[in-house]
Amino acid sequence: MDTILDTKLEKMRAVFAPMRSLIVAFSGGVDSTFVLKVAHDTIGDSVLALTTTSPTMPDEDRESALAMARLIGARHLIVESNELEIPGYAANPLNRCYLCKHNLFTVCEAKGAELGIDEIVDGLNLDDLHDYRPGMQAASEKRVRHPLVEAEMTKADVRELSRAMALPTWDRPASPCLSSRFPYGTEITSEGLMKVxxxxxxxxxxxxAIARVRYHGDVARLELEQSEIARIFEPATRETVEREFKKIGFRFVAIDLKGFRSGSLNEGVIANAVKPANPVRPPRIQV
Known part of the structure; x- marks a missing residue:
């Protein structure tokens, strides 16, 4: 393994080593699975993975969370939580992610108090600091720590180390919540989420393998990998997509010629975003 990666991994383990107990806000994706693995390897059953599920969570994400926690051998708690019931969330404001993360970390905080668990950590990595992430403010308010940021790990670092640890998530595409398919200001509904x-x-x-259905009312705007765009114009494929999307409830299907861009609905938003001054929070004070 790369010496630099070795150093970063040891730095991350050093974050967990002094902790008496902790909750990992766990989605089952690349980052949180790696965080859970390293935390569990470091302090064992003192780690609890906590996953909140709702209509905004793709089915495969729930299945991945269950499978990865089981593979790692970590304790895992599933909490049902419908984000659409959070005041203001369905209106899809620019700070929607803040509302979601505040709810998630509030659940983690409550379970921590109930179970006597001291720390909460998440899977934010160094690259995330350059995107529009209003959820970081919620993490700051709840004193959630970001071990990957503290260890200066990028997404590429996480993938490489995950592969070395034989974690199946090492090459998994990003899978943000289904609400991220709705342009800001477009109401998020149960029906719309099901269509997406x-x-x-x-x-x-x-x-x-990588596909986003961006929701624009009657129009489904598809983002695919550049190498796959030509394939969707093949007659049989095009006819199938058009027919099945109409069955789903869309009137029109559009192909985004720029291809897949993670967080494309944040384009034009990032430059105006206000980020917390210090995303790395100090440890909680033991009382």
């Missing part, structure tokens, strides 16, 4: 989920499930079943 059904559309992405269809595309995945057709062999499009």
């Amino acid at each position: 989920a059904a559309g992405e499930k269809l595309l995945h079943s057709m062999g499009f």
